[in-house]
Amino acid sequence: MSASLLYALAGVVLCGIGLFGFITLAHLLRKLLAFNLIGSGVFLALVGLAQRHGEPDPVPQALVLTGIVVAIAATALAVVLIRRYFHLSGLTTLKPEIREDRAE
Amino acid sequence: MTEWLLDGLLIFALLATAVATLWSRDLFRAVVIFIAFGLLMALAWVRLRAPDLALAEAAIGAGLTGVLLLDAARHLKSGRSE
Amino acid sequence: MRRSVGTCAVAGVCLAFVITLALAVLDVAETPAQVDLPGLLSESMGKSGVEHPVTAVLLNFRSYDTLLEIGVLVIAGIAGISVSRTTSLEDPELRTTDTLLYALQRWFVPLMLVLAGYLLWAGADRPGGAFQAGAVLAATGVMMRLGGIPMDFLRPGTLLRLGLALGFAVFLLIALASAIGGGAFLAYPPAVAKQLIVLIETVLTLSIAMVLLALFVSAPVNRAEEPGEGESP
Numbered sequence: 001m002s003a004s005l006l007y008a009l010a011g012v013v014l015c016g017i018g019l020f021g022f023i024t025l026a027h028l029l030r031k032l033l034a035f036n037l038i039g040s041g042v043f044l045a046l047v048g049l050a051q052r053h054g055e056p057d058p059v060p061q062a063l064v065l066t067g068i069v070v071a072i073a074a075t076a077l078a079v080v081l082i083r084r085y086f087h088l089s090g091l092t093t094l095k096p097e098i099r100e101d102r103a104e
Numbered sequence: 105m106t107e108w109l110l111d112g113l114l115i116f117a118l119l120a121t122a123v124a125t126l127w128s129r130d131l132f133r134a135v136v137i138f139i140a141f142g143l144l145m146a147l148a149w150v151r152l153r154a155p156d157l158a159l160a161e162a163a164i165g166a167g168l169t170g171v172l173l174l175d176a177a178r179h180l181k182s183g184r185s186e
Numbered sequence: 187m188r189r190s191v192g193t194c195a196v197a198g199v200c201l202a203f204v205i206t207l208a209l210a211v212l213d214v215a216e217t218p219a220q221v222d223l224p225g226l227l228s229e230s231m232g233k234s235g236v237e238h239p240v241t242a243v244l245l246n247f248r249s250y251d252t253l254l255e256i257g258v259l260v261i262a263g264i265a266g267i268s269v270s271r272t273t274s275l276e277d278p279e280l281r282t283t284d285t286l287l288y289a290l291q292r293w294f295v296p297l298m299l300v301l302a303g304y305l306l307w308a309g310a311d312r313p314g315g316a317f318q319a320g321a322v323l324a325a326t327g328v329m330m331r332l333g334g335i336p337m338d339f340l341r342p343g344t345l346l347r348l349g350l351a352l353g354f355a356v357f358l359l360i361a362l363a364s365a366i367g368g369g370a371f372l373a374y375p376p377a378v379a380k381q382l383i384v385l386i387e388t389v390l391t392l393s394i395a396m397v398l399l400a401l402f403v404s405a406p407v408n409r410a411e412e413p414g415e416g417e418s419p
Contacts, residue, residue, distance in 0.1 A: 003111045007152055008211050010115040014122055016204030021126035023196050029176060030126060033138055036169065037122050040145055045211060047152055052215050056153040057224050058239035062248060065160055065240070066255045069317050069394065072164050072172075073262040076401035079176045080266045092180055155313035156240045159305070163321035171328055172402055 004051045011044025026093045028082045032075060039071045111151060118144050131181065135173045142166030235379030237311035244315065245383045249372050253361060256354045256390060263350050263397035267342070267404050291333045298326040306391050310380075316387040320394030327399040340403050350400065353393025357386050 018037030025031055043064045050060040086092055121141040128134045142165035149158040227239055227247070234242035244252050302322040309315030330337060339345040360382055365371040374382045 003107065004152060005211075005215055006111060006115065007148060008215075009208055010118060012204055012207045012211055013119060015207065016200045017119065017122050017126070019203060020197060020200040023200075024193055025126060027131070029131060029173070029180060030134065033125055033134060033173070036138070037125070037141075040141075040165070043157075044145075044148065044152075045207075047149075047154060047157070049211055049214060051152060055224060058227060058243045059223055059248070061154045061157055061240050062243040063251070064154075065156055065244065065317055066251055068157070068160050068164055069321075070255055070258055072169050073259050073397065073401065075169055076172055076398065077262045077266050079172055080269050080401065080404060083176060083179060084269050086180055156315065156318070159313060159318045160321065163318060163325065167325055168321060168328065168398060168402070171332075175402075 002052055002054060004048045004054065006048075008045045008048030008052070011041040011046075011048060014038075014041030014044065017041075028085070028092055028094070032078050032082070035078075036071065036075060039067070043067055114144065114148055114151065118148060131177045132174070135170065135177050138173065139166050139170035142170065233376055233379075235374070235376070235383050236309075238309060238313065238315075240313070241309045241315050241383075245386060246374065246379065249361075252390075253354075253357050253372070256357060256393060259394060259397045260350055260354050263400050266401040267346075269404075287333055291329060291335070295326055295330060298322055298329070302326065302391070302395075306387060309387060310384075316390040317394065319387075320391045320398070323391060323395035324398035324402070327395065328402055331399075331403055337403075340400060346396070346400065349392060349396035351393075353389045353391075356389040360386060 015038050018034045018039075018041060021034035022031055022038065025034060046060050047057075047064055050057045082092075089095075118141065121137050121144060125134050125137045125141060128137060142161060145165055146158045146162040149155075149161055227243070230247070231237070231239060231242060234246040236242050236245070302319045305314040305322060306316060306319035307314075309319070327337065339349065360374075361372040364373050364375065367375075369375070
């Protein structure tokens with residue numbers, strides 16, 4: 001077990017934490033933070049697993065560099081959408097659907 | 105031995121800041137801890153011998169994303185309430 | 187009661203996911219790689235035109251990924267700008283009266299521009315390149331925006347459209363030119379590979395900075411009146 005493999009496993013745990021937060025947290029901005037955590041975990045797992053023998057490997061580093069830039073573009077777009085949603089509806093969470101068959 | 109200690113502490117700090125970001129009471133505090141998480145990720149990239157990724161993570165992950173989310177957190181607090 | 191049972195169920199699923207993924211990672215770590223990618227890479231570095239391996243992979247060996255990535259960025263920029271509702275890009279309440287920020291701006295903006303140029307140039311033979319330079323350039327724009335400096339090039343118009351489209355357009359043109367010239371799509375002629383890479387990285391930096399800045403600036407929603415159907419904002 002080399003140090004890079006430890007980072008890969010840490011990335012996997014980060015994915016799990018992010019996934020749990022993404023599903024359970026209600027506030028949209030916190031869901032966005034959890035989504036970013038999942039992304040960072042995936043990047044760590046990618047690079048850590050490929051470099052498990054210790055030498056730097058340029059190909060996964062290039063892929064993760066692309067991933068970091070795309071992640072911030074997606075985050076910025078999500079922030080625009082969340083703010084627009086807040087501007088129009090005043091809510092910071094998604095409204096639960098009203099189910100027809102439940103007698104409230 | 106010291107390398108294992110450094111890596112272990114860094115990974116522990118990464119996971120601790122991740123948990124603290126998602127479950128802290130205040131939204132502003134959550135975003136600030138997320139910026140700290142970004143900087144710790146930059147350190148992790150340095151330990152993984154990826155200086156390009158460290159540069160990009162420090163500039164983009166901690167810097168730009170942090171400013172964007174801070175701005176959003178402030179606007180979501182003020183403005184029309186639910 | 188139902189909520190905590192649901193949360194426990196989700197926690198259990200996430201734990202199972204983490205354990206499965208960790209076992210998969212450990213299993214992959216056991217198997218040796220079938221292709222020695224770093225070895226192949228170091229053999230072909232001479233034909234790539236740059237000395238830094240990550241830059242060579244990004245802009246030569248896997249340039250298709252970078253082309254698609256800048257395309258994705260342009261789409262995100264277009265979507266973000268079209269959803270936003272900014273009444274003015276010179277929000278008076280943003281113009282700062284904080285003398286410290288004003289002083290810092292005067293020092294930092296030229297420094298950051300020089301830093302962006304250095305990062306772009308250094309990408310050829312040491313860590314750096316278009317993405318890092320574009321990020322620093324976008325950060326310069328964000329700092330100017332926070333200080334309330336009016337930025338005319340972000341007004342919806344020709345300059346904004348040019349800046350957003352330039353990176354993707356030039357990259358695509360170069361890719362198609364080599365396809366029309368008889369080689370493969372995105373195959374640079376080895377003699378001019380270095381110059382082409384420098385050109386592509388420059389326009390890529392500008393485009394990335396423009397997209398990130400447009401997404402950041404278009405986010406604020408002023409308390410503006412919504413225009414009716416069919417009226418322009």
